Amino acid sequence: MTDAIRKIRDLLDELEVGNPGQAESFRESFQLFELPELVGDIVDYLQPALLPYEAAIYWHLFRHSIIATGDVFARVSVRGLARRVVTSLRSAQTSALSYSAVQDALQGLQSKGAISLAGDTNREGTLYRVHLPEEIALCRDAMSKAQEQQLPKTDPKRELDFYNIKENRLKIFERDKYICQYPGCGKQLTRFSATLDHLTPVSKGGDNSYENLVTACLQHNSQRGAQTLMDFLTRKGSIKLNAPAEKS
């Protein structure tokens, strides 16, 4: 099961690398001012799931991708990582990590979905794609769990504005695991590409409450315009209204 998912993810990543438009879109949607929040999420949700050398190498890749270029790709070699990231705890003679420690950490990061192979290996090393917390399944689970716990039970979600207040917007994204909620879409988004959509449009009396907002990709958000979600879906014929709820 996990293997199959990993294979699919690798294929998707290959597609993404093969398609410059996609790679371009991360750079275009990347917002520098989101960086503190992104770093906070990595510390809170990803790092606890990593081993020490994995964490050190993830940060190194992060620094040489998103921080260096505003994009998600970094090319690194095992040799370079062994020398430049951290000092080995085990070898008293040299301060470098062993190659096998580096390889284990890279393997661990890949199996946790924190990075993925993004292309060829050449003399400068191997190209990796660095994943953001919202793209990593184990982080999404932790975020959405934390989200459920954070929402005060006595505080009626209805009274808060989840559209205009930025930290509230993120709560909707986290609840929805940064996935477009339109039936049949399921596109994995990031904090840079996700948009909020009203189930009942404001023009039809919809509010900015927790229940009336969903995560949507830009394409689906703009497609629907001022139709209610129900109108949109029935017109498209993409759902059967009487279909029984699926159990997973």
Ligand SMILES: [Zn+2]
């Ligand atoms: Zn969508």
